[in-house]
Amino acid sequence: MDISKQKKADFIIVSIDGSLDTSNYALLDKELDALVSSGEQNILIDCANMNYISSSGLRIFLVYLKKIKAVNGKMVVCGLQNMIKDIFSISGFSSLFTIYKSREEALAAND
Amino acid sequence: MSLTVKNFLTVPEGLYVLALHETEGHAQITGSRSFRIAVSGAILMNLALENRIDSDLERIIIDKTDPTGDELLDMALNDIQLGNTGQSIQYWIEKIAEKSENWNDMILHSLVKKGILKMKKKKIFWVFTSQNYPVTNNTKTKEVNTRIRELVMNDEIPEIQDIVITSLLFYSGMLDLVLSDREINDNINRIEQIAKMDLVGQSISKAIEKTMLSYLISKIGQVVKGGKTAEEKLQEKVQENMKMYDLKSADDLPSWLKKDTDQYEKTKEFVEKVGTADIIYNSSTDKYTVKRYFPVEPPFC
Numbered sequence: 211m212d213i214s215k216q217k218k219a220d221f222i223i224v225s226i227d228g229s230l231d232t233s234n235y236a237l238l239d240k241e242l243d244a245l246v247s248s249g250e251q252n253i254l255i256d257c258a259n260m261n262y263i264s265s266s267g268l269r270i271f272l273v274y275l276k277k278i279k280a281v282n283g284k285m286v287v288c289g290l291q292n293m294i295k296d297i298f299s300i301s302g303f304s305s306l307f308t309i310y311k312s313r314e315e316a317l318a319a320n321d
Numbered sequence: 322m323s324l325t326v327k328n329f330l331t332v333p334e335g336l337y338v339l340a341l342h343e344t345e346g347h348a349q350i351t352g353s354r355s356f357r358i359a360v361s362g363a364i365l366m367n368l369a370l371e372n373r374i375d376s377d378l379e380r381i382i383i384d385k386t387d388p389t390g391d392e393l394l395d396m397a398l399n400d401i402q403l404g405n406t407g408q409s410i411q412y413w414i415e416k417i418a419e420k421s422e423n424w425n426d427m428i429l430h431s432l433v434k435k436g437i438l439k440m441k442k443k444k445i446f447w448v449f450t451s452q453n454y455p456v457t458n459n460t461k462t463k464e465v466n467t468r469i470r471e472l473v474m475n476d477e478i479p480e481i482q483d484i485v486i487t488s489l490l491f492y493s494g495m496l497d498l499v500l501s502d503r504e505i506n507d508n509i510n511r512i513e514q515i516a517k518m519d520l521v522g523q524s525i526s527k528a529i530e531k532t533m534l535s536y537l538i539s540k541i542g543q544v545v546k547g548g549k550t551a552e553e554k555l556q557e558k559v560q561e562n563m564k565m566y567d568l569k570s571a572d573d574l575p576s577w578l579k580k581d582t583d584q585y586e587k588t589k590e591f592v593e594k595v596g597t598a599d600i601i602y603n604s605s606t607d608k609y610t611v612k613r614y615f616p617v618e619p620p621f622c
Protein backbone atom coordinates (compact mmCIF):
# COMPACT_ATOMS: atom_id res chain seq x y z
CA MET A 211 0.00 0.00 0.00
CA ASP A 212 1.16 3.51 -0.78
CA ILE A 213 -0.06 6.63 0.96
CA SER A 214 0.27 10.08 -0.49
CA LYS A 215 -0.80 13.42 0.91
CA GLN A 216 -1.78 16.66 -0.72
CA LYS A 217 -3.14 19.93 0.68
CA LYS A 218 -6.13 21.33 -1.20
CA ALA A 219 -8.24 24.20 0.10
CA ASP A 220 -9.11 23.43 3.74
CA PHE A 221 -8.49 19.73 3.33
CA ILE A 222 -5.56 17.39 3.52
CA ILE A 223 -6.21 14.69 0.96
CA VAL A 224 -4.82 11.31 1.97
CA SER A 225 -4.79 8.90 -0.98
CA ILE A 226 -4.53 5.18 -0.34
CA ASP A 227 -3.22 3.02 -3.13
CA GLY A 228 -3.52 -0.78 -2.85
CA SER A 229 -4.67 -3.00 0.02
CA LEU A 230 -5.22 -1.68 3.53
CA ASP A 231 -4.71 -4.76 5.66
CA THR A 232 -2.91 -6.47 8.54
CA SER A 233 0.49 -5.77 7.08
CA ASN A 234 0.14 -2.02 6.78
CA TYR A 235 -2.73 -0.54 8.85
CA ALA A 236 -0.11 0.70 11.34
CA LEU A 237 1.36 2.88 8.58
CA LEU A 238 -1.97 4.63 7.97
CA ASP A 239 -2.37 4.97 11.73
CA LYS A 240 1.00 6.70 11.92
CA GLU A 241 0.28 9.04 9.00
CA LEU A 242 -3.12 10.09 10.35
CA ASP A 243 -1.74 10.47 13.86
CA ALA A 244 0.92 12.84 12.54
CA LEU A 245 -1.71 14.91 10.73
CA VAL A 246 -4.01 15.16 13.74
CA SER A 247 -1.09 15.95 16.05
CA SER A 248 0.01 18.76 13.74
CA GLY A 249 -3.44 20.32 14.03
CA GLU A 250 -5.04 19.26 10.73
CA GLN A 251 -8.79 19.26 11.22
CA ASN A 252 -10.18 18.40 7.80
CA ILE A 253 -9.14 15.15 6.19
CA LEU A 254 -10.37 13.68 2.93
CA ILE A 255 -9.47 10.03 2.43
CA ASP A 256 -9.33 9.27 -1.28
CA CYS A 257 -9.98 5.55 -1.72
CA ALA A 258 -10.20 5.50 -5.52
CA ASN A 259 -7.16 3.23 -5.71
CA MET A 260 -7.78 1.23 -2.55
CA ASN A 261 -8.81 -2.29 -3.55
CA TYR A 262 -9.09 -4.07 -0.18
CA ILE A 263 -9.77 -3.21 3.45
CA SER A 264 -9.73 -5.52 6.47
CA SER A 265 -11.28 -4.97 9.90
CA SER A 266 -8.09 -3.40 11.22
CA GLY A 267 -8.20 -0.88 8.37
CA LEU A 268 -11.82 -0.05 9.15
CA ARG A 269 -10.85 0.39 12.77
CA ILE A 270 -8.28 3.05 11.84
CA PHE A 271 -10.95 4.95 9.90
CA LEU A 272 -13.23 4.87 12.94
CA VAL A 273 -10.59 5.88 15.47
CA TYR A 274 -9.63 8.98 13.44
CA LEU A 275 -13.23 9.93 12.67
CA LYS A 276 -13.76 10.10 16.42
CA LYS A 277 -10.56 12.10 16.98
CA ILE A 278 -11.34 14.56 14.19
CA LYS A 279 -14.94 15.06 15.33
CA ALA A 280 -13.67 15.74 18.84
CA VAL A 281 -11.87 18.84 17.52
CA ASN A 282 -14.87 19.87 15.40
CA GLY A 283 -13.12 18.82 12.22
CA LYS A 284 -14.30 16.82 9.23
CA MET A 285 -13.19 13.44 7.98
CA VAL A 286 -14.85 12.38 4.73
CA VAL A 287 -14.10 9.66 2.20
CA CYS A 288 -14.39 9.47 -1.56
CA GLY A 289 -13.96 7.16 -4.52
CA LEU A 290 -14.96 3.87 -2.88
CA GLN A 291 -14.69 0.91 -5.24
CA ASN A 292 -17.75 -1.36 -5.32
CA MET A 293 -16.26 -4.04 -3.09
CA ILE A 294 -15.19 -1.49 -0.49
CA LYS A 295 -18.59 0.18 -0.74
CA ASP A 296 -20.16 -3.19 0.15
CA ILE A 297 -17.90 -3.58 3.19
CA PHE A 298 -18.79 -0.07 4.35
CA SER A 299 -22.45 -0.90 3.97
CA ILE A 300 -22.32 -4.33 5.69
CA SER A 301 -20.35 -2.95 8.61
CA GLY A 302 -22.55 0.12 8.97
CA PHE A 303 -19.65 2.49 8.24
CA SER A 304 -21.63 4.11 5.45
CA SER A 305 -23.95 5.57 8.08
CA LEU A 306 -21.02 7.14 9.95
CA PHE A 307 -19.03 8.65 7.10
CA THR A 308 -19.99 11.16 4.47
CA ILE A 309 -19.01 9.41 1.25
CA TYR A 310 -18.45 11.19 -2.06
CA LYS A 311 -17.99 9.74 -5.52
CA SER A 312 -14.80 11.64 -6.25
CA ARG A 313 -12.37 14.03 -4.60
CA GLU A 314 -13.68 16.85 -6.80
CA GLU A 315 -17.21 16.24 -5.55
CA ALA A 316 -15.97 16.06 -1.94
CA LEU A 317 -14.05 19.32 -2.22
CA ALA A 318 -16.89 21.12 -3.97
CA ALA A 319 -19.39 19.98 -1.34
CA ASN A 320 -17.15 21.21 1.47
CA ASP A 321 -16.07 24.46 -0.16
CA MET B 322 -13.21 0.51 28.79
CA SER B 323 -12.79 -2.41 31.09
CA LEU B 324 -12.84 -5.51 28.99
CA THR B 325 -9.35 -6.13 27.68
CA VAL B 326 -6.34 -7.99 28.97
CA LYS B 327 -4.53 -4.77 29.75
CA ASN B 328 -7.59 -3.51 31.58
CA PHE B 329 -7.84 -6.42 33.93
CA LEU B 330 -10.72 -8.46 32.49
CA THR B 331 -10.71 -10.17 29.11
CA VAL B 332 -13.81 -9.93 26.91
CA PRO B 333 -14.82 -13.57 27.62
CA GLU B 334 -14.35 -12.98 31.34
CA GLY B 335 -16.51 -9.85 31.09
CA LEU B 336 -19.24 -11.90 29.46
CA TYR B 337 -19.09 -14.48 32.24
CA VAL B 338 -19.38 -11.78 34.89
CA LEU B 339 -22.46 -10.26 33.23
CA ALA B 340 -24.15 -13.66 32.89
CA LEU B 341 -23.26 -14.88 36.38
CA HIS B 342 -24.39 -11.61 37.93
CA GLU B 343 -27.80 -12.16 36.35
CA THR B 344 -28.08 -15.78 37.55
CA GLU B 345 -26.80 -14.99 41.03
CA GLY B 346 -23.76 -17.15 40.40
CA HIS B 347 -25.38 -20.27 38.96
CA ALA B 348 -22.83 -21.45 36.44
CA GLN B 349 -25.28 -23.71 34.55
CA ILE B 350 -25.79 -20.86 32.08
CA THR B 351 -22.21 -21.29 30.91
CA GLY B 352 -23.01 -24.77 29.64
CA SER B 353 -25.65 -23.64 27.13
CA ARG B 354 -24.80 -23.98 23.44
CA SER B 355 -25.42 -20.37 22.54
CA PHE B 356 -23.41 -19.12 25.52
CA ARG B 357 -20.44 -21.24 24.42
CA ILE B 358 -20.69 -19.76 20.92
CA ALA B 359 -20.86 -16.25 22.39
CA VAL B 360 -17.75 -16.85 24.52
CA SER B 361 -15.96 -18.25 21.51
CA GLY B 362 -16.81 -15.06 19.60
CA ALA B 363 -15.63 -13.04 22.60
CA ILE B 364 -12.26 -14.81 22.44
CA LEU B 365 -11.85 -13.87 18.76
CA MET B 366 -12.94 -10.29 19.45
CA ASN B 367 -10.39 -10.03 22.24
CA LEU B 368 -7.64 -11.37 19.96
CA ALA B 369 -8.62 -8.72 17.40
CA LEU B 370 -8.49 -5.99 20.08
CA GLU B 371 -5.00 -7.19 20.96
CA ASN B 372 -4.02 -7.05 17.25
CA ARG B 373 -3.35 -10.80 17.12
CA ILE B 374 -5.91 -11.48 14.40
CA ASP B 375 -7.56 -9.47 11.67
CA SER B 376 -10.59 -10.33 9.54
CA ASP B 377 -12.56 -9.45 6.46
CA LEU B 378 -15.94 -10.63 5.20
CA GLU B 379 -14.46 -14.00 4.26
CA ARG B 380 -11.79 -15.04 6.72
CA ILE B 381 -9.58 -14.65 9.78
CA ILE B 382 -6.03 -13.49 9.16
CA ILE B 383 -3.14 -13.78 11.63
CA ASP B 384 -1.73 -10.39 12.60
CA LYS B 385 0.86 -10.50 15.39
CA THR B 386 2.00 -13.89 16.70
CA ASP B 387 3.43 -13.07 20.12
CA PRO B 388 1.36 -14.32 23.10
CA THR B 389 -1.08 -11.99 24.84
CA GLY B 390 -0.21 -13.31 28.30
CA ASP B 391 -3.71 -14.65 28.88
CA GLU B 392 -3.85 -18.46 28.95
CA LEU B 393 -7.21 -18.79 27.23
CA LEU B 394 -6.57 -16.24 24.49
CA ASP B 395 -3.17 -17.74 23.77
CA MET B 396 -4.65 -21.23 23.53
CA ALA B 397 -7.08 -20.02 20.86
CA LEU B 398 -4.38 -18.01 19.09
CA ASN B 399 -2.20 -21.07 18.96
CA ASP B 400 -5.04 -23.12 17.43
CA ILE B 401 -5.62 -20.47 14.77
CA GLN B 402 -1.92 -20.28 13.96
CA LEU B 403 -1.70 -24.05 13.59
CA GLY B 404 -5.02 -24.36 11.76
CA ASN B 405 -5.89 -23.98 8.12
CA THR B 406 -5.28 -20.51 6.87
CA GLY B 407 -8.08 -18.60 5.26
CA GLN B 408 -10.94 -20.14 7.27
CA SER B 409 -14.01 -18.03 7.93
CA ILE B 410 -14.82 -16.26 11.20
CA GLN B 411 -17.81 -18.59 11.66
CA TYR B 412 -15.56 -21.63 11.25
CA TRP B 413 -13.28 -20.44 14.05
CA ILE B 414 -16.16 -19.50 16.32
CA GLU B 415 -17.49 -23.04 16.03
CA LYS B 416 -14.06 -24.63 16.27
CA ILE B 417 -13.08 -22.75 19.45
CA ALA B 418 -16.53 -23.44 20.98
CA GLU B 419 -15.81 -27.17 20.65
CA LYS B 420 -13.13 -26.71 23.30
CA SER B 421 -15.45 -25.14 25.84
CA GLU B 422 -14.94 -28.08 28.21
CA ASN B 423 -11.35 -26.90 28.58
CA TRP B 424 -12.00 -23.23 29.10
CA ASN B 425 -15.11 -23.08 31.30
CA ASP B 426 -13.18 -23.90 34.48
CA MET B 427 -10.25 -21.82 33.29
CA ILE B 428 -12.39 -18.65 33.08
CA LEU B 429 -14.23 -19.29 36.35
CA HIS B 430 -11.00 -19.87 38.25
CA SER B 431 -9.34 -16.85 36.69
CA LEU B 432 -12.26 -14.68 37.84
CA VAL B 433 -12.06 -16.13 41.34
CA LYS B 434 -8.33 -15.40 41.34
CA LYS B 435 -8.97 -11.81 40.23
CA GLY B 436 -11.43 -11.33 43.10
CA ILE B 437 -14.47 -10.84 40.86
CA LEU B 438 -16.22 -14.10 41.77
CA LYS B 439 -16.08 -16.35 44.77
CA MET B 440 -16.67 -20.08 44.72
CA LYS B 441 -19.41 -21.36 47.01
CA LYS B 442 -20.10 -25.06 47.49
CA LYS B 443 -23.58 -26.04 48.50
CA LYS B 444 -25.31 -29.35 49.31
CA ILE B 445 -28.53 -30.09 47.48
CA PHE B 446 -30.86 -32.67 49.06
CA TRP B 447 -27.98 -33.43 51.48
CA VAL B 448 -26.31 -35.49 48.76
CA PHE B 449 -25.24 -33.55 45.68
CA THR B 450 -22.69 -30.80 45.86
CA SER B 451 -23.37 -27.79 43.67
CA GLN B 452 -20.83 -25.07 42.92
CA ASN B 453 -21.97 -21.50 42.79
CA TYR B 454 -20.00 -18.46 41.57
CA PRO B 455 -21.59 -15.32 43.02
CA VAL B 456 -20.20 -12.01 41.79
CA THR B 457 -18.39 -10.32 44.67
CA ASN B 458 -17.01 -7.31 42.83
CA ASN B 459 -19.82 -5.69 40.89
CA THR B 460 -17.94 -2.62 39.67
CA LYS B 461 -17.24 -3.98 36.19
CA THR B 462 -20.87 -4.99 35.58
CA LYS B 463 -22.07 -1.54 36.57
CA GLU B 464 -19.43 0.09 34.39
CA VAL B 465 -20.48 -1.92 31.32
CA ASN B 466 -24.18 -1.21 31.97
CA THR B 467 -23.54 2.52 32.17
CA ARG B 468 -21.32 2.63 29.08
CA ILE B 469 -23.73 0.68 26.88
CA ARG B 470 -26.74 2.65 28.08
CA GLU B 471 -25.00 5.98 27.38
CA LEU B 472 -23.78 4.79 24.01
CA VAL B 473 -27.10 3.59 22.64
CA MET B 474 -28.96 6.64 23.88
CA ASN B 475 -26.81 9.22 22.16
CA ASP B 476 -25.21 9.40 18.74
CA GLU B 477 -21.54 9.71 19.64
CA ILE B 478 -19.02 7.69 17.65
CA PRO B 479 -18.37 4.55 19.65
CA GLU B 480 -15.00 3.38 20.93
CA ILE B 481 -13.77 0.07 19.47
CA GLN B 482 -14.21 -1.68 22.85
CA ASP B 483 -17.80 -0.43 23.09
CA ILE B 484 -18.57 -1.78 19.64
CA VAL B 485 -17.14 -5.15 20.61
CA ILE B 486 -19.22 -5.56 23.75
CA THR B 487 -22.44 -4.20 22.16
CA SER B 488 -22.01 -6.43 19.12
CA LEU B 489 -21.23 -9.45 21.27
CA LEU B 490 -24.28 -9.00 23.50
CA PHE B 491 -26.61 -8.12 20.62
CA TYR B 492 -25.70 -10.95 18.29
CA SER B 493 -25.54 -13.56 21.03
CA GLY B 494 -28.97 -12.56 22.30
CA MET B 495 -27.79 -11.25 25.66
CA LEU B 496 -28.26 -7.52 25.37
CA ASP B 497 -30.99 -7.71 27.99
CA LEU B 498 -28.26 -8.42 30.54
CA VAL B 499 -27.49 -4.70 30.40
CA LEU B 500 -30.57 -3.00 28.95
CA SER B 501 -34.27 -3.32 29.72
CA ASP B 502 -36.63 -4.71 27.07
CA ARG B 503 -38.05 -1.26 26.58
CA GLU B 504 -34.61 0.33 26.16
CA ILE B 505 -33.78 -2.29 23.53
CA ASN B 506 -37.04 -1.81 21.64
CA ASP B 507 -36.82 1.98 21.70
CA ASN B 508 -33.17 2.13 20.55
CA ILE B 509 -33.04 -0.81 18.19
CA ASN B 510 -31.81 1.22 15.16
CA ARG B 511 -28.85 2.60 17.06
CA ILE B 512 -28.06 -0.76 18.65
CA GLU B 513 -28.01 -2.44 15.23
CA GLN B 514 -25.88 0.35 13.80
CA ILE B 515 -23.23 -0.19 16.49
CA ALA B 516 -23.46 -3.98 16.57
CA LYS B 517 -22.85 -4.51 12.89
CA MET B 518 -19.58 -2.56 12.99
CA ASP B 519 -17.86 -5.69 14.26
CA LEU B 520 -17.56 -8.42 11.65
CA VAL B 521 -16.82 -11.10 14.27
CA GLY B 522 -20.03 -10.10 16.05
CA GLN B 523 -22.03 -10.54 12.87
CA SER B 524 -20.68 -14.08 12.52
CA ILE B 525 -21.67 -14.97 16.08
CA SER B 526 -25.36 -14.69 15.20
CA LYS B 527 -24.87 -16.95 12.16
CA ALA B 528 -23.05 -19.54 14.27
CA ILE B 529 -25.71 -19.41 16.99
CA GLU B 530 -28.53 -19.70 14.47
CA LYS B 531 -26.82 -22.75 12.99
CA THR B 532 -26.33 -24.41 16.34
CA MET B 533 -29.87 -23.54 17.47
CA LEU B 534 -31.27 -25.05 14.31
CA SER B 535 -29.65 -28.41 15.00
CA TYR B 536 -30.75 -28.14 18.62
CA LEU B 537 -34.34 -27.44 17.57
CA ILE B 538 -34.33 -30.37 15.17
CA SER B 539 -33.24 -32.61 18.04
CA LYS B 540 -36.04 -31.17 20.16
CA ILE B 541 -38.81 -31.66 17.59
CA GLY B 542 -39.97 -34.77 19.45
CA GLN B 543 -40.68 -32.70 22.54
CA VAL B 544 -42.64 -30.13 20.56
CA VAL B 545 -44.81 -32.91 19.09
CA LYS B 546 -45.41 -34.17 22.62
CA GLY B 547 -46.90 -30.87 23.71
CA GLY B 548 -44.33 -28.05 23.60
CA LYS B 549 -45.67 -24.57 22.86
CA THR B 550 -46.41 -23.71 19.24
CA ALA B 551 -44.98 -20.60 17.59
CA GLU B 552 -48.43 -19.00 17.79
CA GLU B 553 -48.65 -19.64 21.54
CA LYS B 554 -45.17 -18.28 22.16
CA LEU B 555 -45.98 -15.23 20.07
CA GLN B 556 -49.21 -14.59 21.95
CA GLU B 557 -47.26 -14.60 25.22
CA LYS B 558 -44.97 -12.00 23.67
CA VAL B 559 -48.01 -9.92 22.67
CA GLN B 560 -49.32 -9.98 26.24
CA GLU B 561 -45.87 -8.98 27.56
CA ASN B 562 -45.71 -6.01 25.17
CA MET B 563 -49.22 -4.84 25.98
CA LYS B 564 -48.24 -4.81 29.63
CA MET B 565 -44.85 -3.17 29.04
CA TYR B 566 -46.32 -0.29 26.99
CA ASP B 567 -49.56 -0.20 28.99
CA LEU B 568 -51.70 -0.73 25.88
CA LYS B 569 -55.47 -0.96 26.30
CA SER B 570 -56.26 -2.64 23.00
CA ALA B 571 -54.50 -5.06 20.65
CA ASP B 572 -55.17 -2.52 17.88
CA ASP B 573 -52.46 -0.34 19.40
CA LEU B 574 -49.79 -3.01 18.90
CA PRO B 575 -47.19 -2.59 16.17
CA SER B 576 -48.06 -4.58 13.03
CA TRP B 577 -45.43 -7.26 13.67
CA LEU B 578 -47.35 -8.24 16.80
CA LYS B 579 -50.84 -7.50 15.47
CA LYS B 580 -52.73 -10.64 14.51
CA ASP B 581 -54.16 -10.97 10.99
CA THR B 582 -51.48 -8.79 9.41
CA ASP B 583 -48.88 -9.98 6.88
CA GLN B 584 -46.12 -8.79 9.21
CA TYR B 585 -47.52 -10.91 12.05
CA GLU B 586 -47.31 -13.97 9.81
CA LYS B 587 -43.65 -13.10 9.07
CA THR B 588 -43.04 -12.78 12.82
CA LYS B 589 -44.60 -16.19 13.39
CA GLU B 590 -42.39 -17.72 10.70
CA PHE B 591 -39.31 -16.27 12.40
CA VAL B 592 -40.42 -17.56 15.82
CA GLU B 593 -40.93 -20.99 14.25
CA LYS B 594 -37.43 -20.86 12.75
CA VAL B 595 -35.54 -19.78 15.87
CA GLY B 596 -37.72 -21.53 18.45
CA THR B 597 -38.24 -18.50 20.70
CA ALA B 598 -40.48 -15.45 20.74
CA ASP B 599 -37.91 -13.50 22.71
CA ILE B 600 -37.20 -11.41 19.64
CA ILE B 601 -36.85 -7.81 18.52
CA TYR B 602 -38.12 -6.36 15.25
CA ASN B 603 -36.52 -3.36 13.56
CA SER B 604 -39.13 -1.84 11.26
CA SER B 605 -36.58 0.40 9.48
CA THR B 606 -34.52 -2.56 8.32
CA ASP B 607 -37.34 -5.13 8.38
CA LYS B 608 -35.10 -7.43 10.40
CA TYR B 609 -35.82 -9.77 13.28
CA THR B 610 -33.19 -10.59 15.90
CA VAL B 611 -33.29 -13.02 18.78
CA LYS B 612 -33.09 -11.22 22.09
CA ARG B 613 -32.59 -14.23 24.26
CA TYR B 614 -31.76 -17.81 23.28
CA PHE B 615 -31.71 -19.28 26.76
CA PRO B 616 -33.16 -18.59 30.18
CA VAL B 617 -30.92 -16.99 32.80
CA GLU B 618 -33.02 -17.72 35.85
CA PRO B 619 -31.26 -19.82 38.47
CA PRO B 620 -32.44 -23.41 37.80
CA PHE B 621 -32.97 -24.18 41.47
CA CYS B 622 -31.67 -22.95 44.78
